[in-house]
Amino acid sequence: MAAIADLLAQGRTFSFEFFPPKTDEAARELEKAIGELQPLEPSFVSVTYGAGGSTRERTRDIVVGIQANNGITSMAHLTCIAHTREQLVSLLEEYQVAGITNILALAGDPPVGDDPYPTDLTFASELIELIRGVGDFSIGVAAHPELHPRSGGDRALDRRHLAAKLQAGDFGVTQFFFEAEHYLRMVDDLAAIGCTTPVLPGIMPVTNAGQIKRFAELAGAKFPDWLAERIAAVAHDPAEVRKVGVEVATELCQELLDSGAPGLHFYTLNRSTATREIYDNLRLSS
Numbered sequence: 001m002a003a004i005a006d007l008l009a010q011g012r013t014f015s016f017e018f019f020p021p022k023t024d025e026a027a028r029e030l031e032k033a034i035g036e037l038q039p040l041e042p043s044f045v046s047v048t049y050g051a052g053g054s055t056r057e058r059t060r061d062i063v064v065g066i067q068a069n070n071g072i073t074s075m076a077h078l079t080c081i082a083h084t085r086e087q088l089v090s091l092l093e094e095y096q097v098a099g100i101t102n103i104l105a106l107a108g109d110p111p112v113g114d115d116p117y118p119t120d121l122t123f124a125s126e127l128i129e130l131i132r133g134v135g136d137f138s139i140g141v142a143a144h145p146e147l148h149p150r151s152g153g154d155r156a157l158d159r160r161h162l163a164a165k166l167q168a169g170d171f172g173v174t175q176f177f178f179e180a181e182h183y184l185r186m187v188d189d190l191a192a193i194g195c196t197t198p199v200l201p202g203i204m205p206v207t208n209a210g211q212i213k214r215f216a217e218l219a220g221a222k223f224p225d226w227l228a229e230r231i232a233a234v235a236h237d238p239a240e241v242r243k244v245g246v247e248v249a250t251e252l253c254q255e256l257l258d259s260g261a262p263g264l265h266f267y268t269l270n271r272s273t274a275t276r277e278i279y280d281n282l283r284l285s286s
Contacts, residue, residue: 003138005170013043013263020058079108163195172199206245
């Protein structure tokens with residue numbers, strides 16, 4: 001399968017993100033979503049990785065399964081916190097054997113609880129170095145348009161760290177955001193310090209206002225007042241909430257594409273409807 005860095009060098013990419021299901025019913029929902037999204041011919045898909053490696057085997061099995069059974073280039077998320085070097089190398093070697101050549105390198109979060117956990121690496125930059133030593137992977141990194149939650153609000157420092165991480169990897173994928181100005185400013189900030197590594201904007205349409213607000217707080221993204229007001233006006237009708245969310249996400253995607261974004265990365269939450277509707281609105285479907 002293709003290296004994502006090569007796909008980006010050839011033109012825009014459109015991709016979807018999934019997370020490992022916890023129940024049999026959720027697994028069926030994921031399988032259904034993948035089947036419904038496959039006709040959109042995504043450039044690649046990615047699968048998240050639980051805090052402290054809590055979904056290590058499930059993430060691996062889904063990534064390998066999608067690429068082998070659906071023929072879609074797949075990227076595995078990988079975190080280094082709460083892992084030994086040996087654990088990371090072993091998993092990367094498993095991916096090599098399975099033909100998975102795309103990795104999203106993340107520092108990650110420690111597992112929930114007070115039990116001590118082994119950690120040989122702390123930062124994504126260290127994980128990137130380890131991945132390079134294992135094999136020829138195409139490596140993505142995370143970007144935060146509204147600054148990393150641990151940046152302390154220091155924009156210059158945040159951008160320097162991000163630029164170094166991007167230049168060590170091959171491409172970036174952002175946390176989701178709701179206003180194009182955050183992404184565009186980030187790209188300008190990076191260009192001003194000499195970093196032109198492509199960064200894919202992450203898109204999460206509002207289909208459940210409460211859920212998205214919680215996610216935004218965790219990701220350090222601002223849930224803008226104007227969007228909160230639009231959602232509040234139709235909060236009594238879940239169908240209308242989703243309709244507004246799709247409309248707003250479509251407008252955001254169009255603005256990003258018009259401004260030269262190298263593609264779009266959709267956080268699907270293991271559902272297909274909103275993403276398919278946005279695709280139709282943007283006339284991206286084949």
